[in-house]
Every structure is written in structure tokens, then in C-alpha cells.
Amino acid sequence: MNQMFAAVTGKRSRDFYEHFFKTVLILWAGFTLLLGIFFHVQKTSILADIRNDEAASVSLAAASIAKDLDTNHSDLMFLADLLELKVAALEDGRSGLMTEDAKADLTQVYLKFSMRKGVYDQVRFLDLAGNEVVRVNYDHGRPRAVSPKELQNKAGRYYFDDAIRLGRDQLYISPFDLNIENNALELPYKPMLRFAAPTFDAAGKKTGVVVLNYLGDYLIEHFIQASQTQYGSPELVNSDGYWLHAEDAGNEWGFMFDGKKELTYAAKYPAAWDIIKQGHEGQFQNEDGLFTYEELTPFGDHLLTSDGSPDSVGKSTRAFSSQEYKWYLVSRLSNAVLDEALQDLYARILMIWSVMALLGIIISYFYVQNVRLRQEYTAKLHDLAARDALTGLPNRNSFNVELSKALTEARKKQQMLAVLFLDLDGFKLVNDIHGHGVGDLLLIETARRLKKALRGEDMAARIGGDEFIVLLRELTDEAAVQEVQQRIMAAIEEPVLCGDAVCHVGTSIGAAVYPRDGDTEDTLITIADNEMYRVKKERKGNKVN
Numbered sequence: 001m002n003q004m005f006a007a008v009t010g011k012r013s014r015d016f017y018e019h020f021f022k023t024v025l026i027l028w029a030g031f032t033l034l035l036g037i038f039f040h041v042q043k044t045s046i047l048a049d050i051r052n053d054e055a056a057s058v059s060l061a062a063a064s065i066a067k068d069l070d071t072n073h074s075d076l077m078f079l080a081d082l083l084e085l086k087v088a089a090l091e092d093g094r095s096g097l098m099t100e101d102a103k104a105d106l107t108q109v110y111l112k113f114s115m116r117k118g119v120y121d122q123v124r125f126l127d128l129a130g131n132e133v134v135r136v137n138y139d140h141g142r143p144r145a146v147s148p149k150e151l152q153n154k155a156g157r158y159y160f161d162d163a164i165r166l167g168r169d170q171l172y173i174s175p176f177d178l179n180i181e182n183n184a185l186e187l188p189y190k191p192m193l194r195f196a197a198p199t200f201d202a203a204g205k206k207t208g209v210v211v212l213n214y215l216g217d218y219l220i221e222h223f224i225q226a227s228q229t230q231y232g233s234p235e236l237v238n239s240d241g242y243w244l245h246a247e248d249a250g251n252e253w254g255f256m257f258d259g260k261k262e263l264t265y266a267a268k269y270p271a272a273w274d275i276i277k278q279g280h281e282g283q284f285q286n287e288d289g290l291f292t293y294e295e296l297t298p299f300g301d302h303l304l305t306s307d308g309s310p311d312s313v314g315k316s317t318r319a320f321s322s323q324e325y326k327w328y329l330v331s332r333l334s335n336a337v338l339d340e341a342l343q344d345l346y347a348r349i350l351m352i353w354s355v356m357a358l359l360g361i362i363i364s365y366f367y368v369q370n371v372r373l374r375q376e377y378t379a380k381l382h383d384l385a386a387r388d389a390l391t392g393l394p395n396r397n398s399f400n401v402e403l404s405k406a407l408t409e410a411r412k413k414q415q416m417l418a419v420l421f422l423d424l425d426g427f428k429l430v431n432d433i434h435g436h437g438v439g440d441l442l443l444i445e446t447a448r449r450l451k452k453a454l455r456g457e458d459m460a461a462r463i464g465g466d467e468f469i470v471l472l473r474e475l476t477d478e479a480a481v482q483e484v485q486q487r488i489m490a491a492i493e494e495p496v497l498c499g500d501a502v503c504h505v506g507t508s509i510g511a512a513v514y515p516r517d518g519d520t521e522d523t524l525i526t527i528a529d530n531e532m533y534r535v536k537k538e539r540k541g542n543k544v545n
Contacts, residue, residue: 020368027360031353039349043342050333050341051283053229054292058281058329061227061234062294065327068119068219069298075117077171077197079110079210103134107145110136114143121179121192122213125199128164128206130155138215152182154211163196163209172196173299173325176216176244178256185256191216191244220245223329231341234292234331241266241273244327265330276328289334296327388462390440391447399461399469403521406473410514413474418481418513420470421528422450422488423536425506427466434501441498442505449491454484469525478513485509508536 098106110123114136124135132151136143154160157180163172174194179186193214199207224233224245236245241264243251254263266273272291275284281294386398394402403419410417424446431439443466450460450468459471472484489507496503510531512524 016368016372019371020364023364023368024360027364028357031356031360035349035353035356039345042345046342046345047338050231050338051290051292054231054290054331054333055283057227057229058234058292058294058331061223061329062296064223064226065219065296065298065329068222069214075113075120075195075212077169079113079123079197079212098133106134107136110134111143111145114138119215119218120212121190121215122211124211124213125208126154126160126211127208129153130157130160130164133208159194159196159211160209163211164198164206166198168198168200168204170197176238176327178253179213189253191220191253193219216244231333231337232331234329235265237265237328237330239324239326239328240264265328269332272332276330285335287335289332290338292331294329296329297325298327299325388447391444391462393447393451393468394459394461396461396463396469399459399463399471400521402459403471403524406471407514407519407521410473411519415473416475416477416513416515418472418475418484418511419524419528420472420481420485420488421510421512421525421532422468422470423508423532424466424492425508425536425539427505430498430503430505434498434503438498438501438503442496442503445496445498446492446505449494450488453487453491458484469528475513478516481511481513485511506539508532508539510535 106125114120114123121138122135125133127133130153132154135146135151137146159172159174166172176191176193179190179192193216195212195214196209198209201207220236227233232247235243235247237243240255242255243265246252251263254260269288271286272288276293283292386394388395406417427439427442430442447462454460454470457473461469463469472481475481488509492505492507510528510533512518512527512531514524517527518524
């Protein structure tokens, strides 16, 4: 009995955990699918926000540069026109030299202009030979006029040579490069744009060149401030692919140094550079990351420019319209940075999945527990409906079902089976003398003894009152039926202690054997019932109890 109970308990436990784990896996799969969809939507949204931020950053940088350079043209023309008036003060109109008073007046104008503008490192007037006639240095917010002995000759510098050839109302813009003073790069490095225009006297005779040295640091600082994001700011690249401003300062101004001539955007990101050079603006992603770019033509088509020269004295090799003067603002986010931007999302998804996984375990446990309880309750109801409430034996309906199954099996295997119909002898007397309570105890004990007297494959049922019916399966011969009958009779006829009373009953048994006596359920039961009454009459002298 203990082994049977352990086996049943073990099977129930295995069924419970099997159902539990299946439910957990189903819930986890559902949670994973939902979180996968949520992750995809959130990832798409985050990457779209990053793309939009990068596009806005580049656009703001371009707008900042355009704003900073917008006034250079008008500033230069103002100084050129002003100089034309001052040229009228040439000494006697014969020497071709500006008078000292005219120089002093022009110097004062340049000083005030430099102070108010605050973006020009130098404001200069050069004569036809390239000599600096008047020069004002900004000196970090303290403009000063350069003394005559400090003035230099700029003949041979590409910007002077290219500008002096221009006609009236033509302007020159130099490449964006580093300033050279006294035939060497000025330290610390000073990014510079030079705007130049030839000047003329009242008679239309060319008198020299006005040059504005625009401080490139202002332009760079302004567009960095305007376009700064959590990932950085765009880099500025010229049309030859050299960095004018780079995230890594070591990459900047490669064309100015002999050892850095190969350090270009095209060399580092060739695939990206091919795309950038083909379009005005755009955004794309490849193995090097997410690139956002915009092409700038900062000076329209009203200026002349050239390719310049990195040497202190050197001519430009090509002059062209400023419509061909191009810069590129390029922002690059590496794929590693993009992945890092998603780390918070990964962490949130993992945390949510962990919580949902735990919740899935809890839900699964209570769900499976509830299912098991409902199954057990349903099985209990089914069992109660199939069993006799007093003795716990199967009832008539359950017996009929089992008999039907047994007959089918016996036909297939060509085996014998038997139906025994039992009625207790003397049961009515026990009820009359001791009462129905004792009678019920007697029936319970009878049922216990009956089951004990049977084989494991046999079945006993109570069909009402003191009547019982037994199914004997897989019989080898009719002698086995007699043997079971004898065991049943011997077991039931033993005295029964019911409370304080000792009860004695016997039993009358009728048997029907398949296939000898019949081959249907009703036939076998009817024959066994009739046989039981026949035996009872014989034992009671034809007096049915």
C-alpha cells in the first residue's frame, strides 16, 4: 500500500512539474516575443532620434558657418572703398606714396574696425609691391598698429599674388589654412582665412590690396557650440579631404606638413568619402559607422579663390571661382558608439525580462496548481459518482463499464471470465437487533474482506443493500471460479466486531461464466443473479431472507 501511494504521489508530482515547466516555457516564449517586438520598436526609435540629432547637428553647424562668414564680403568692400578715398591724400600726387597723415587716419579706422569686429586677426593695406603700408593686429582683444619696422613684404605669398591680379569689385578668398609669419608657421597654430580685394584711386588706377585675416578659431568654436551633441560635433573637411577641424586634433591641417600629406578623410574612410563627394547632403551607414554630411559653398559665386600654397613663399597652381570652393561638414558615429547608445535599452529589456520571467514562474505555479486542484476535484467527483458512498467500492455503473471492457478483452484473447453475484445471509437480523449503524459497519467490513479475498486483476462492486457483484478476469478454468468463491465465503463468515456487538453473517454466491453461460453483460449478470437466488433458497430451505 505504501509503495502504491508513493508511486501515485510520485506520478502526480512528475505530472505537476512537467505541466509547470511547459507553462513556464510557453509564458517565457510569449514574453520574449513581446519584448522582442518592444525592443525592435524602441531600437528603431532610438536610432531614428540619433540620426535626426546628427542631421540637425550638421545643419546647425552649416548655419553657424554661413552666419559667421556672411559679413566678410561687405566688410572687405567697405575697407576697399574707404581706402579709395584715402588714396586722394597721396603726397603731391607724384610720389605714389601715402602721406603720413593719411596712414595715421587709416590706422585709426583699422584699429576701431578691428576692435568692433573682433574676428580679424589682421587688417592690412599692401601696396603694389606687396609691402605692408598699414597693419593692425588684433592681439587677443587689444588691437595695435604694427610699427613701420615690423611691417613685412608679402610679395610671393599666394593670396597677394592672386588678389593683385583682380579687377575692381572682385574679391579673393584664400584656402582655410594656418597662418605664416616671418616665413614660418605661427605658434600656437592659428587657423586663418584671408579675404583680399584690390584698391583703386579715383582715376581707376590700381593702388594695392586690402587684406583681412579672419580668425578661423572663431568660426570653428561657433559651429562646435551650435552643433554640440552628446556624441560630439561635426568635423570640417576641405574639398581635398583634409581635416580643417577634427575630433582628433592630430589629423588636422595635414596639407601644411610634409609628414602628414597622406592624412586625409579619403584615406581613412575611402568608401564613405566616395559617397560624400557625390552628394550635397545625406546620411548613410557602413562598416565604419553612421555618417551624416553636408556640402558647403560658403562664398557663393562672387569671389575668386585658388588652391594656395603651404610654403611661406609659393604660388598657387590653380585659380577658380568660389562656387567651386567647398567644405564638408561630416559627423561620424562609430558602430561601437551606436551600440553603446543602445546599452540602456539592453539593460532595461534584460531587467523587464527578468521580472517577467519571475512573474511567469509565479503565474505558472499558481495556474498549474489551480489546474491540478480542479482536476483532482473533478476526478474526486467522478470517483464519487462511480463509487458506493458507504463502502467505497465501485457502484453498478462502474461495474457495467468494467465488465464491458473485460468482455471485449476476453473475446480478443479467447479467455474465460466470470461474474459472481453475492447476497449476505443474516444481514436483516443484524439490522433488526443492532440497528442500521451496526449494519453499515458490517457492510464496510464485508467490502474490505471481499477486496482482500480477490486477486489483483479482479473487481468487486456494491449494487445496493447487502448485494455485491464480482468480476473475475483472465480465468484459466472453472476451478478457479470455485476457488475464489470459497475464499470469499470463508472471509465473510468470520465473526465481525461492530462496536460492542459481534455479528455473524454468511453469503450466497451465484456465478455465470463466459463463454459457457453467455457472451453479453446483461446475460451474465442475470444468470449470476438467478444462480445466487437458487443457492440462497437451497441454504435457507426456500426462505429468502
